Amino acid sequence: MKILAIETSCDETAVAILEDGRKILANLVASQEELHRRYGGIVPELASRKHMEVILPLAQEALKKANVTLKEIDAISVTNGPGLIGSLVIGVSFAKSISFAQGIPLVAVDHINAHFLAVFLEEKTPDFPFVALVVSGGHTALFLVKDYLEYFLLGQTRDDACGEAFDKVAKLLGLGYPGGRIISRLAEQGNPKLIPLPRPMLDKNNFDFSFSGLKTAVANYVNDLKRKGLPIPIHDLCAAFEEAVVEVLVTKALSALSATGCQNLVVAGGVAANKRLRAALQKLAQERDFRVFIPRPEFCTDNAAMIGVCGYHKFLRGEFADLELDVYARSQFKRLS
Ligand SMILES: Nc1ncnc2c1ncn2[C@@H]1O[C@H](COP(=O)(O)OP(=O)(O)OP(=O)(O)O)[C@@H](O)[C@H]1O
Ligand SMILES: [Mg+2]
Known part of the structure; x- marks a missing residue:
């Protein structure tokens, strides 16, 4: 089972391809650190624009690196929150486009859920x-x-x-x-x-x-x-x-x-x-x-491999998203009752 995972919640554009929820075939991160450094923090407008510029070539590079074609991808996993709205919509729109064009199931992932599931890559x-x-x-x-x-x-x-x-x-x-x-x-x-x-x-x-x-x-x-x-x-x-x-x-x-x-x-x-x-x-x-x-340091900071892990478990449970999928800035976490 191969999953294409996409992460654009903040200032890293990331794409990964995972096999069976664990094996990394490709894991690419394009950091925007340089772009935001001179402002001493993230400028949301610049972040979105950079995601838009980078996402397609990065996804193409990931497929090439994994030696996989889109036809072989079983699901697309994408972060739809929490994060910067303008950044999230780039990843989500991109994921929806591929899902629609290729008829590949779409899975929506919470970025924080994915952070603590990164440990399953180890x-x-x-x-x-x-x-x-x-x-x-x-x-x-x-x-x-x-x-x-x-x-x-x-x-x-x-x-x-x-x-x-x-x-x-x-x-x-x-x-x-x-x-x-x-x-x-x-x-x-x-x-x-x-x-x-x-x-x-x-x-x-x-x-x-x-x-x-x-x-x-x-x-x-x-x-x-x-x-x-x-x-x-x-x-x-x-x-x-x-x-x-x-x-x-x-x-x-x-x-x-x-x-x-x-x-x-x-x-x-x-x-x-x-x-x-x-x-x-x-x-x-x-x-x-x-x-x-x-997890090792590169799986602690933002990456798409962790989005793939989380997406894999949603896929196994049949929790799919449709093309009306929205994004959110903050998570509403359930409390223990
Ligand atoms: N070695 C380190 N020691 C302390 N902090 C670090 C270290 N490396 C990175 N950080 C901090 O981690 C943060 C980035 O982490 P991460 O990429 O998970 O955050 P984010 O994705 O922006 O936020 P969130 O995951 O909550 O949406 C930054 O605040 C950075 O300063
Ligand atoms: Mg993060």
């Missing part, structure tokens, strides 16, 4: 149920995942997403865009213990997060030094910020494991590529009685 896969911590540019959330397509929100951020906090802190430190990778690299040479920063929401007995206060704490610290004419210890500050984020994520994830009785933790989304977070969780998993599953 050799080592978790059993259900598991707890999924999704940490990305737009989301920070904990889910109880009972099956591929059956998941329940335990808690989420009340303000900024964790990746967004990385990006905003990088911006206020004048480090460039996107911030996660840059902060992480600088943090490697810093001491995380020298600058005290808050651990938001750790005192709260729930699974919600909040990162805007942490960002403000960094801004206040920087402004105070600037006022005094003192240099900013950039490496130590990046390390302290990263450590504060990691501590909050790890603590909340562990309490979600104990509250649900799950032994398996899956971490997904762009911030799951973070080395300090990965190392902290691997260490704790060895010390305590749980197993952690984190």
Whole structure:
């Protein structure tokens, strides 16, 4: 069973071809990082236009790389939300066109569902149920995942997403865009213990997060030094910020494991590529009685292979979309009742 997967929810145009929901025949990502860098963030209008320019040649390249023709494709899987509306419509319209012209079934995928299913592209896969911590540019959330397509929100951020906090802190430190990778690299040479920063929401007995206060704490610290004419210890500050984020994520994830009785933790989304977070969780998993599953970094950030995994399971369940398929900016996650 071959699936053509398309992802255009944000600033990556991505196309993948997957066999039997696991074997990657092609996985191409055209990042728009360069395009948006000079603006210090994504400009939605530019993102849509770039998707439109890139999607067709990228899909052609993917088919060529996989050595597959459209006639051999059994389903088209496409992200229809959450994300930037103008970006989503490019991928969805493109997917609909091929579906209509070639008579290939269409499957619609939720980008966040796909993020935590990316782990099924790896050799080592978790059993259900598991707890999924999704940490990305737009989301920070904990889910109880009972099956591929059956998941329940335990808690989420009340303000900024964790990746967004990385990006905003990088911006206020004048480090460039996107911030996660840059902060992480600088943090490697810093001491995380020298600058005290808050651990938001750790005192709260729930699974919600909040990162805007942490960002403000960094801004206040920087402004105070600037006022005094003192240099900013950039490496130590990046390390302290990263450590504060990691501590909050790890603590909340562990309490979600104990509250649900799950032994398996899956971490997904762009911030799951973070080395300090990965190392902290691997260490704790060895010390305590749980197993952690984190996809390789290129499957943590946006890609179409994960859209193929999710689409495959929808295909197996006969959950097809029609040509009236719409897009959505935000997901309405089901809560555990
Ligand atoms: N090594 C890293 N450390 C910390 N953050 C990182 C790292 N690599 C990437 N990120 C962050 O991950 C985010 C991008 O992740 P992703 O591509 O999953 O987000 P998105 O698709 O924009 O948002 P969403 O998935 O919520 O729609 C950015 O905010 C980026 O700064
Ligand atoms: Mg994403």
